[in-house]
Amino acid sequence: MNRYFKAKVIENLSLNSSHNLLTLEPLDPAAEPNPGQFYMIEAGDSYDPLLKRPFCWLQKTRETIQFLFRIKGKGTSLMRAFKKGKVISVIGPLGNGYPLPRKKRTPLIVAGGTGIISLFSLINKLSHNCHVFYGARNKDELLLLNELEKLGNKLIVCTNDCSFGKEGMVNEVLSQFLSANESIKTSCLIYTCGPKPMLQEITSIAFHEGIRGYVSMEENMACGFGACQGCVVNTISGYKKVCKEGPVFPIEDIVWT
Amino acid sequence: MDLAVEIGSLKLKNPVMTASGTFGYGEEYSEFLDLNMLGAVVVKGISLKPMEGNPPPRICETPCGMLNAIGLHNIGLKRFLKEKLPYLRQFDTKIIVNILGNTIQEYVRLSKALDDAGVDAIELNVSCPNVKKGGIIFGTDKRALSRLVLKVKQSAGKRVIITKLSPNVSDITEFAIAAEESGSDALSLINTLRGMAIDIDTQKPKLANITGGLSGPAIKPIAIRMVWEASQSVRIPVIGIGGIINAQDAIEFMLAGATAIQVGTANFINPMATIEIIHGIRSYSEGKNIDNIRDIIGRIHGTAGHNNINL
Incomplete structure (x- = not known):
């Protein structure tokens, strides 16, 4: 094919x-x-x-x-x-896509802005089993709300300007959730996609709480199949191509600059 | 109909090759096309030691083109010989290895090793605009270029040596002649043109390296002109490169004086571009009753421009 x-x-x-x-x-x-x-x-x-x-x-x-x-x-x-x-x-x-979690892990899906698009197919596949945290700048930027609600997950929506859902950034909402649900930390797995500053915050939360997870990265790319070598991100084992070795990387592998 | 062309002693089944840095090590494209159909595969530039390349962002799009500052990210000679060359050998196509170094000694060591490994030809990269040291110094200094070609030619036995020239010089013919006189078997041109783009929102350069090499259809007229100039100043074959997207572009280069062509940026947009170009050259030849594609090489040399009265 x-x-x-x-x-x-x-x-x-x-x-x-x-x-x-x-x-x-x-x-x-x-x-x-x-x-x-x-x-x-x-x-x-x-x-x-x-x-x-x-x-x-x-x-x-x-x-x-x-x-x-x-x-x-x-x-x-x-x-x-x-x-x-x-x-x-x-x-x-x-690209590689998100690895599915082992059965006993609770996926925490953390989406910022259009990051929800990448994560939607994952949420769809995992169905009822996950917690979804979804943040956007304001109400108008929120996408797929009806569809997400229909999927019947535990859904927490937030906007920076409080025009819908909780007020604040999605990383703050995730932090609050983790403090209120200490027991989940040992059995959860983070999947995240969104703007870089947000991903960096989520990585730092994951690191401090000792939670593993996956992050989907974005870079300018010309071909998409590993030939141009344009779309690299820095990882603990050197530059990796977002298009081929990613876009999904273990969250602890990314070196943020 | 005969599409075969010769680059020195190297016989190609057709004039279509891939441009270094746009075709990986061949494997990346094998799911899209039959590598056996290509005249030659030119692999991503190889250095003695692996290179990490430049920090991202490494590429950005510009009107009808793109800027790249990959920085010669490559796996190094040892891994190339062990992991990539055996794969390419399965195919009935010529393998041309693009090499780069900081010193003449490095180029010599690379050429010797590749000659021993039995690759079909070596392309000297003396024109990458994206690394601070080496490479480009040979491409912009005639004497340095002559010494380099001479030494490589002495050490790489009978292997076909192609010198890839930089367009970032005021007179390409001087470099074409210097390479020919030092024993280069062929020339390939042009490499990318140094360019730059700025993001007006962040007020920063779009590339982490600040400048990059411009490629794509935007550079084609410059490349055609340089191939036309260079091919008239030397007797060795010239391989045309620069913004070739389709067969019409490839034919234009051949009329300007190119014996063969390399397809670069087009591979990113259409991974089957090379194959479509081969088919397109064949139908053009049929349409024009050309028995031998070699007959069109440099056909415009010595002719006058369009005369409007006759249009």
């Missing part, structure tokens, strides 16, 4: 002013993705932008793959204009 394939746009829904939900139908047989894996998606028909963009998958059915993306720059603005029926080229699934 070739991971480089053509796909047809089935639907491209605008969720709000800055997020779209894109549904693609692969025209060639496509491999089943694991939670936390990603795809490189062609953003335009011309040489500008030149490179494909990496996106984590959200949901997969037998015929389609769904992506939720934030409109941030030139590439995603062009993607927002994708019309139904358009055929684009895609590479994926790429």
